[in-house]
Amino acid sequence: MLSGEGESAAEAARLADLAAMRLLDQPGDAERYLRQAISCGSGTLTDEHLARLSSQLVMVMSGQRGRETELAEAAQQAAARWAGISEPDTVHLGLVAARALHRAGRHSEAVAAFAAPLAAHTTPYPPLEMALVFGQYGRSLKLLGRYRAAAQQFLDGARLIATDPAHRELCAELTWSAASALDSCDADDQARDTYLRAARLWEELGQISKRARCVRSAAWLEFWSDPAQPGGPAAMRELLTELEYLERTAPSAVVRIELANTRRQLADMQES
Structure with missing residues (x-):
């Protein structure tokens, strides 16, 4: 190593030590x-050393x-430095960049x-x-x-935690999101089944309103496939029966609201 390069490497090491002492506070x-x-170590430090500094x-x-x-840009640069050195680091930093772009509302860039x-x-x-x-x-x-x-990603996420009772609520949210996405692309049969799957998860969690909304969405898809x-x-009709039973046995504001919504929407169907 030339003397100038040695000095640059030494200065880079000194700066890295100063950074390490200040990371927390x-x-x-x-x-x-x-x-x-x-900046100082580029061209003098090893590729792995530069990658580690970029990760820090x-x-x-x-x-x-x-x-x-800014975080996304730094993470993308760090991922590029780890490429060919460590795939797990490359993947992790690529995801850090993607998630930062998602939070920033830059969704086209985030998807890429x-x-x-x-x-x-x-x-x-x-x-x-991962979910x-x-x-x-x-x-x-x-x-x-x-x-x-989008539906595929939601379903993949839900599948990862489907057997873990501790994450049942997130599984239900992801399943509901998948149903909504399928509904938006006219995949009616898949959407209906997925709404009902989400409804079962919300039922396990005792979420009356969210379960009712999922069941009604599934019912509308069933109705439009056969309005007669x-x-x-x-x-x-089954949801209406359940809510009427709850209104008699365990009345609450939530039950009253969902019962009224269900009656109104069923009446709309019968009048169509």
Whole structure:
């Protein structure tokens, strides 16, 4: 190594040490030192050393609100540095970038950023965290009008946590989101089945209102497939019976509201 390169490497190491001492209590200073270390060490430090410094920079920035776009850029640069060195780090940092773009409302860029790390078919996080990732990806896709692709992401996320009772509520939310996305792309049979699946999950959680809304959505899809059904769709009639029973045995404001909504919508169907 030439003397100038040696001096640059030494200065980069010094700056990295200064950053390490400030990571927890002075993130602004740590970020500044890390950026200087990366700049100073480019061309002199090893690729892996630069990648580690870039990861530290992302870690410092990730705790600061309102900097999602900057965080995404830093994470993408760090992912590029880890490429060919460590696939798990490349995937993790690619997802950090995608999630930051999602939070920033830059959904077209987020969708592109999610695609590459998820295509690696690795699971860098536990099932709950991966379910949240799929949910964010699905929401970005849905906001872009890519409903069928969004539904697949929601379903993949729900599937990861389907057997864990501790995450039943998130599973229900993801399943409901999948049903709504399928409803939006005219996949009526799949949407109806998925609404009913979400309704069963909400029933397990004792969520009367959310269960009723899912059942009514499924009933409307059933109705439009066969408007001539006597008395309206079976799902709607069964829901009405359940809510009337609850009104007699365990009355509440929620039950009264959902019972009124169900009666009104069933009447709309019967008048159509």
